[in-house]
Amino acid sequence: MEGAVIRHRTVEVNDISMHVAEAGPEGHSKGTVLFLHGFPELWYTWRHQMENLAARGYHCVAPDLRGYGGTTAPSDVESYTAFHIVGDIVALLNTLGLAKVFVVGHDWGALIAWYVCLFRPDRVTALVNTSLAFIRNIIARNGPGFVKPTDYFNRAYGPDYYMCRFQEPGVAEARQFAPAHARRLLRQIMCHCFSHGVACEEEMHDNKYPTSTLPPWLTEEDVDYFGAEFERTGFTGGINYYRNLDRNCELAAAGFGSTSTGAGSRRTCHC
Numbered sequence: 294m295e296g297a298v299i300r301h302r303t304v305e306v307n308d309i310s311m312h313v314a315e316a317g318p319e320g321h322s323k324g325t326v327l328f329l330h331g332f333p334e335l336w337y338t339w340r341h342q343m344e345n346l347a348a349r350g351y352h353c354v355a356p357d358l359r360g361y362g363g364t365t366a367p368s369d370v371e372s373y374t375a376f377h378i379v380g381d382i383v384a385l386l387n388t389l390g391l392a393k394v395f396v397v398g399h400d401w402g403a404l405i406a407w408y409v410c411l412f413r414p415d416r417v418t419a420l421v422n423t424s425l426a427f428i429r430n431i432i433a434r435n436g437p438g439f440v441k442p443t444d445y446f447n448r449a450y451g452p453d454y455y456m457c458r459f460q461e462p463g464v465a466e467a468r469q470f471a472p473a474h475a476r477r478l479l480r481q482i483m484c485h486c487f488s489h490g491v492a493c494e495e496e497m498h499d500n501k502y503p504t505s506t507l508p509p510w511l512t513e514e515d516v517d518y519f520g521a522e523f524e525r526t527g528f529t530g531g532i533n534y535y536r537n538l539d540r541n542c543e544l545a546a547a548g549f550g551s552t553s554t555g556a557g558s559r560r561t562c563h564c
Contacts, residue, residue, distance in 0.1 A: 297316050297317070297343070297344040297347045297348060298316065299314050299315070299316045299340065299343060299344070300314070300315045300316065301313070301314055301315075302315070303363065304385065304388050304389075305388075306381055306384035306385045306387075306388055307377070307380045307381045307384040309359060309364065309365035309367070309381065310363075310364065310365050311356050311357065311359075311364045311365070311381060311385060312336070312356065312357045312362055312363025312364050313336070313354060313355070313356045313357075313385065314336040314337075314339075314340075314343070314354075314355045314356070315352070315353060315354050315355075316343040316344060316346075316347040316352075316353045317343070317346065317347030317348075317350065317351050317352045317353050318347075318350065318352055319352050322350055322351055322352040323349070323350040323351050324351060324352070324394070324395055324418060325351070325352040325353070325354055325389075325391050325394045325395065326346055326351050326352070326353050326354070326394065326395045326396075326397060327354050327355075327382070327386075327391075327394040327395065327396050327397070328342065328343070328353065328354065328355040328397050328398075328402070329356075329358065329382075329396065329397070329398040329399070329402030329403070329405050329406050330355070330357075330358060330361070330399060330400075330401075330402045331398075331399045331400020331401045331402045331403070331424070332400055332401045332531040332532075332534065332535075333478075333479065333482065333519070333523060333528055333531050334361075334399070334400070334402075334519075335357055335361055335362045335518075335519065335522055336355040336356060336357050336362065337515070337518055337519065338355075338399065339353070339355045339397075340355075342397070343355060351395075354385075354389065354391075354394070356381075356382075356385060358378060358381070358401075358402070358405070359372075359373060359377060359378055359381050359530065360373060360529070360530020360531055360533060360534070361526070361530055361531060362522050362526065366526060366529070366530040370462060370533050370536045370537065371537075371540070372533075373530070373533035373534050373536070373537050374537045374540055374541055374544055375404075375405065375408040375412075375537070375541040375544060375545060376412075376544055378405050378408070378534075379405065379408050379409050379412050379413065382405070382409055383409075383413055383416060386416055392416070393415070393416055393417065393418045394416065394417065394418060395417075395418050395419050395420075395421070396409060396410070396417055396418075396419070396420050396421070397420075397421045397422075397423075398420075398421075398422045398423070398425070399422075399423045399424055399425075400423075400424050400425060401531070401534050403422040403423060403424055403425035404425055404431070404432075406420055406422055407422070407425075407427055407432055408432070408541075408545065411432070411433075411545060412545075430442070430445070431538070431542070432541075432542070432545055433541075433542050433545035433546045434542040434543055434545075434546040435546065439542075441538075441539045441542065442456075442538040442539060442542060443456065443457060443460055443538055443539055456535055456538070459532050459535040459536060460535070460536055462536065465528070465532055466527060466528060466529050466532065470527075470528040470532065471527075472523060472524050472525075472526075472527040472528070473524070475519075475520045475521075475523035475524040475528075476516060476517070476519075476520030476521075476524070479516060479519045479520055479523065480507075480516050480520075483507075483508075483511055483516070483519075484506070484507060484508060484511070
Protein backbone atom coordinates (compact mmCIF):
# COMPACT_ATOMS: atom_id res chain seq x y z
CA MET A 294 0.00 0.00 0.00
CA GLU A 295 2.19 2.79 -1.26
CA GLY A 296 1.23 6.02 0.45
CA ALA A 297 -0.52 4.24 3.33
CA VAL A 298 -1.68 6.69 5.95
CA ILE A 299 0.64 6.95 8.94
CA ARG A 300 -1.18 8.36 11.94
CA HIS A 301 0.47 10.31 14.73
CA ARG A 302 -0.43 10.86 18.35
CA THR A 303 1.15 11.62 21.69
CA VAL A 304 0.45 9.43 24.71
CA GLU A 305 1.39 9.73 28.37
CA VAL A 306 3.46 6.74 29.50
CA ASN A 307 5.77 6.12 32.45
CA ASP A 308 5.77 9.83 33.42
CA ILE A 309 6.78 11.06 29.95
CA SER A 310 4.98 12.13 26.78
CA MET A 311 5.70 9.79 23.87
CA HIS A 312 5.18 10.54 20.19
CA VAL A 313 3.89 7.47 18.35
CA ALA A 314 3.40 6.77 14.66
CA GLU A 315 0.89 4.10 13.63
CA ALA A 316 -0.31 2.47 10.43
CA GLY A 317 -2.68 -0.31 9.54
CA PRO A 318 -5.81 -1.63 11.24
CA GLU A 319 -6.02 -1.41 15.03
CA GLY A 320 -8.85 -3.84 15.70
CA HIS A 321 -9.01 -6.99 13.59
CA SER A 322 -5.42 -7.04 12.39
CA LYS A 323 -3.00 -9.91 11.99
CA GLY A 324 -1.19 -8.59 15.02
CA THR A 325 0.81 -5.56 16.05
CA VAL A 326 4.41 -4.95 15.02
CA LEU A 327 6.35 -2.68 17.37
CA PHE A 328 9.33 -0.96 15.73
CA LEU A 329 12.21 0.30 17.90
CA HIS A 330 14.66 2.68 16.22
CA GLY A 331 18.37 3.16 16.87
CA PHE A 332 20.83 6.07 17.10
CA PRO A 333 20.61 8.62 15.64
CA GLU A 334 17.20 7.77 14.26
CA LEU A 335 13.47 8.32 14.81
CA TRP A 336 10.16 6.59 14.15
CA TYR A 337 10.72 7.78 10.57
CA THR A 338 13.31 5.02 10.08
CA TRP A 339 10.46 2.52 9.77
CA ARG A 340 8.09 4.38 7.45
CA HIS A 341 8.53 2.00 4.50
CA GLN A 342 8.22 -1.15 6.60
CA MET A 343 5.11 0.26 8.25
CA GLU A 344 3.46 0.93 4.90
CA ASN A 345 4.38 -2.52 3.61
CA LEU A 346 3.11 -4.44 6.64
CA ALA A 347 0.02 -2.27 6.99
CA ALA A 348 -0.92 -3.31 3.46
CA ARG A 349 -0.75 -6.92 4.64
CA GLY A 350 -3.10 -6.39 7.52
CA TYR A 351 -0.72 -5.69 10.40
CA HIS A 352 -1.08 -2.90 12.92
CA CYS A 353 2.26 -1.06 13.06
CA VAL A 354 3.49 1.07 15.95
CA ALA A 355 6.73 3.09 15.87
CA PRO A 356 7.46 5.44 18.78
CA ASP A 357 10.13 8.05 19.10
CA LEU A 358 11.98 6.51 22.02
CA ARG A 359 12.74 8.46 25.19
CA GLY A 360 15.01 11.41 24.37
CA TYR A 361 14.21 11.47 20.66
CA GLY A 362 12.00 13.54 18.36
CA GLY A 363 8.59 14.33 19.80
CA THR A 364 9.09 12.29 22.98
CA THR A 365 10.17 13.76 26.31
CA ALA A 366 13.92 14.01 26.87
CA PRO A 367 14.70 14.02 30.62
CA SER A 368 17.79 16.01 31.52
CA ASP A 369 19.49 13.53 33.85
CA VAL A 370 21.62 10.70 32.45
CA GLU A 371 20.21 8.16 34.91
CA SER A 372 16.77 8.48 33.30
CA TYR A 373 17.93 6.57 30.22
CA THR A 374 18.60 3.11 31.66
CA ALA A 375 17.21 -0.04 30.09
CA PHE A 376 14.71 -0.17 32.97
CA HIS A 377 13.36 3.25 32.01
CA ILE A 378 13.17 2.50 28.29
CA VAL A 379 11.55 -0.91 28.74
CA GLY A 380 9.19 0.66 31.25
CA ASP A 381 8.19 3.19 28.58
CA ILE A 382 7.53 0.43 26.07
CA VAL A 383 5.47 -1.71 28.43
CA ALA A 384 3.47 1.35 29.48
CA LEU A 385 2.89 2.14 25.78
CA LEU A 386 1.58 -1.37 25.16
CA ASN A 387 -0.71 -1.05 28.16
CA THR A 388 -1.99 2.33 26.99
CA LEU A 389 -2.70 0.98 23.50
CA GLY A 390 -4.34 -2.15 24.92
CA LEU A 391 -1.79 -4.49 23.37
CA ALA A 392 -1.12 -7.73 25.25
CA LYS A 393 1.64 -9.02 22.96
CA VAL A 394 3.50 -7.68 19.93
CA PHE A 395 5.98 -8.63 17.27
CA VAL A 396 9.12 -6.61 18.09
CA VAL A 397 11.48 -5.31 15.41
CA GLY A 398 14.62 -3.46 16.50
CA HIS A 399 17.61 -1.78 14.91
CA ASP A 400 20.86 -0.67 16.57
CA TRP A 401 20.00 0.66 20.06
CA GLY A 402 16.43 -0.36 19.38
CA ALA A 403 17.70 -3.91 18.96
CA LEU A 404 19.51 -3.76 22.30
CA ILE A 405 16.36 -2.44 23.96
CA ALA A 406 14.40 -5.23 22.25
CA TRP A 407 16.70 -7.80 23.89
CA TYR A 408 15.97 -6.16 27.24
CA VAL A 409 12.23 -6.30 26.54
CA CYS A 410 12.55 -10.03 25.91
CA LEU A 411 14.62 -10.46 29.07
CA PHE A 412 12.39 -8.44 31.40
CA ARG A 413 8.95 -9.08 29.89
CA PRO A 414 8.94 -12.08 27.54
CA ASP A 415 5.21 -12.40 28.18
CA ARG A 416 4.64 -9.29 26.04
CA VAL A 417 6.59 -10.54 22.99
CA THR A 418 5.14 -12.76 20.26
CA ALA A 419 8.37 -12.87 18.25
CA LEU A 420 11.53 -10.83 17.75
CA VAL A 421 13.33 -9.63 14.64
CA ASN A 422 16.55 -7.73 15.37
CA THR A 423 18.90 -6.12 12.88
CA SER A 424 22.53 -5.08 13.40
CA LEU A 425 22.87 -6.35 16.96
CA ALA A 426 23.10 -9.95 18.12
CA PHE A 427 22.55 -11.00 21.73
CA ILE A 428 25.85 -10.24 23.45
CA ARG A 429 25.70 -11.39 27.06
CA ASN A 430 28.66 -9.25 28.18
CA ILE A 431 26.95 -6.12 26.88
CA ILE A 432 23.48 -7.02 28.13
CA ALA A 433 24.22 -7.93 31.75
CA ARG A 434 27.01 -8.42 34.28
CA ASN A 435 27.99 -12.06 34.59
CA GLY A 436 30.75 -14.03 36.30
CA PRO A 437 33.82 -12.98 38.27
CA GLY A 438 35.79 -12.10 35.13
CA PHE A 439 33.18 -9.67 33.83
CA VAL A 440 34.55 -6.52 32.18
CA LYS A 441 32.38 -3.41 31.98
CA PRO A 442 31.39 -2.59 28.38
CA THR A 443 33.10 0.81 28.43
CA ASP A 444 36.34 -0.76 29.72
CA TYR A 445 36.15 -3.41 27.02
CA PHE A 446 35.62 -0.86 24.23
CA ASN A 447 38.41 1.33 25.56
CA ARG A 448 40.87 -1.58 25.61
CA ALA A 449 39.77 -2.93 22.24
CA TYR A 450 39.40 0.30 20.26
CA GLY A 451 40.99 3.07 22.31
CA PRO A 452 39.62 6.21 23.96
CA ASP A 453 38.67 7.84 20.65
CA TYR A 454 36.12 5.12 19.90
CA TYR A 455 32.74 6.82 19.81
CA MET A 456 31.22 4.80 22.65
CA CYS A 457 34.14 5.83 24.85
CA ARG A 458 34.02 9.48 23.78
CA PHE A 459 30.30 9.59 24.54
CA GLN A 460 30.75 8.82 28.24
CA GLU A 461 31.59 12.32 29.51
CA PRO A 462 28.36 14.37 29.56
CA GLY A 463 28.43 17.36 27.25
CA VAL A 464 31.69 16.64 25.47
CA ALA A 465 30.31 15.01 22.29
CA GLU A 466 27.45 17.51 22.14
CA ALA A 467 29.86 20.43 22.20
CA ARG A 468 31.79 19.21 19.17
CA GLN A 469 30.86 16.55 16.66
CA PHE A 470 27.26 16.13 17.84
CA ALA A 471 26.34 19.78 18.24
CA PRO A 472 22.79 20.44 16.98
CA ALA A 473 24.12 22.92 14.44
CA HIS A 474 26.02 20.07 12.73
CA ALA A 475 22.96 17.81 12.55
CA ARG A 476 22.29 17.71 8.82
CA ARG A 477 25.92 17.24 7.78
CA LEU A 478 26.55 14.70 10.52
CA LEU A 479 23.45 12.65 9.75
CA ARG A 480 24.30 12.66 6.07
CA GLN A 481 27.78 11.36 6.86
CA ILE A 482 26.52 8.69 9.24
CA MET A 483 23.78 7.42 6.96
CA CYS A 484 25.91 7.43 3.84
CA HIS A 485 29.04 5.91 5.34
CA CYS A 486 28.42 4.31 8.71
CA PHE A 487 25.23 2.59 7.58
CA SER A 488 26.05 1.98 3.93
CA HIS A 489 29.79 1.32 3.84
CA GLY A 490 30.70 0.16 7.33
CA VAL A 491 32.72 3.27 8.18
CA ALA A 492 32.96 3.70 11.94
CA CYS A 493 31.92 7.01 13.49
CA GLU A 494 35.49 8.13 14.01
CA GLU A 495 36.70 11.30 15.68
CA GLU A 496 37.42 12.86 12.30
CA MET A 497 33.79 12.48 11.21
CA HIS A 498 33.17 16.02 12.47
CA ASP A 499 35.35 17.54 9.73
CA ASN A 500 34.86 17.55 5.96
CA LYS A 501 36.19 14.05 5.34
CA TYR A 502 32.97 13.23 3.48
CA PRO A 503 31.73 16.66 2.32
CA THR A 504 29.95 15.57 -0.85
CA SER A 505 28.47 12.21 0.06
CA THR A 506 26.28 10.66 -2.62
CA LEU A 507 23.09 9.40 -1.08
CA PRO A 508 22.42 5.65 -1.28
CA PRO A 509 19.32 4.61 -3.24
CA TRP A 510 17.29 4.04 -0.05
CA LEU A 511 17.78 7.63 1.16
CA THR A 512 16.52 10.93 -0.29
CA GLU A 513 17.37 14.56 0.36
CA GLU A 514 13.91 14.91 1.91
CA ASP A 515 14.79 12.12 4.36
CA VAL A 516 18.02 13.84 5.36
CA ASP A 517 16.10 17.09 5.79
CA TYR A 518 13.55 15.39 8.06
CA PHE A 519 16.15 13.82 10.33
CA GLY A 520 18.30 16.95 10.25
CA ALA A 521 15.49 19.30 11.21
CA GLU A 522 14.46 17.11 14.14
CA PHE A 523 17.96 16.77 15.57
CA GLU A 524 18.66 20.46 15.04
CA ARG A 525 15.62 21.06 17.22
CA THR A 526 16.27 18.45 19.92
CA GLY A 527 20.02 17.93 19.83
CA PHE A 528 21.61 14.50 20.33
CA THR A 529 21.94 14.36 24.11
CA GLY A 530 18.93 12.09 24.65
CA GLY A 531 20.29 9.42 22.30
CA ILE A 532 23.85 9.74 23.57
CA ASN A 533 22.61 9.21 27.13
CA TYR A 534 21.74 5.62 26.17
CA TYR A 535 25.48 4.99 25.71
CA ARG A 536 26.20 6.61 29.07
CA ASN A 537 24.13 3.86 30.70
CA LEU A 538 25.90 0.89 29.14
CA ASP A 539 27.69 -0.04 32.37
CA ARG A 540 24.70 0.77 34.56
CA ASN A 541 22.44 -1.41 32.41
CA CYS A 542 24.76 -4.36 32.93
CA GLU A 543 24.38 -4.05 36.69
CA LEU A 544 20.63 -3.54 36.57
CA ALA A 545 20.01 -6.41 34.16
CA ALA A 546 22.14 -8.92 36.07
CA ALA A 547 19.11 -9.70 38.24
CA GLY A 548 17.25 -10.86 35.15
CA PHE A 549 19.55 -13.86 34.97
CA GLY A 550 19.12 -14.63 38.69
CA SER A 551 16.32 -15.92 40.89
CA THR A 552 12.63 -15.40 40.22
CA SER A 553 12.22 -13.24 43.28
CA THR A 554 15.08 -10.97 42.24
CA GLY A 555 13.73 -10.69 38.71
CA ALA A 556 10.30 -9.73 40.01
CA GLY A 557 11.86 -7.00 42.11
CA SER A 558 13.63 -5.68 39.03
CA ARG A 559 10.33 -5.45 37.19
CA ARG A 560 8.79 -3.39 39.97
CA THR A 561 11.77 -1.05 39.86
CA CYS A 562 11.48 -0.43 36.14
CA HIS A 563 7.67 -0.19 36.15
CA CYS A 564 7.53 -3.13 33.74
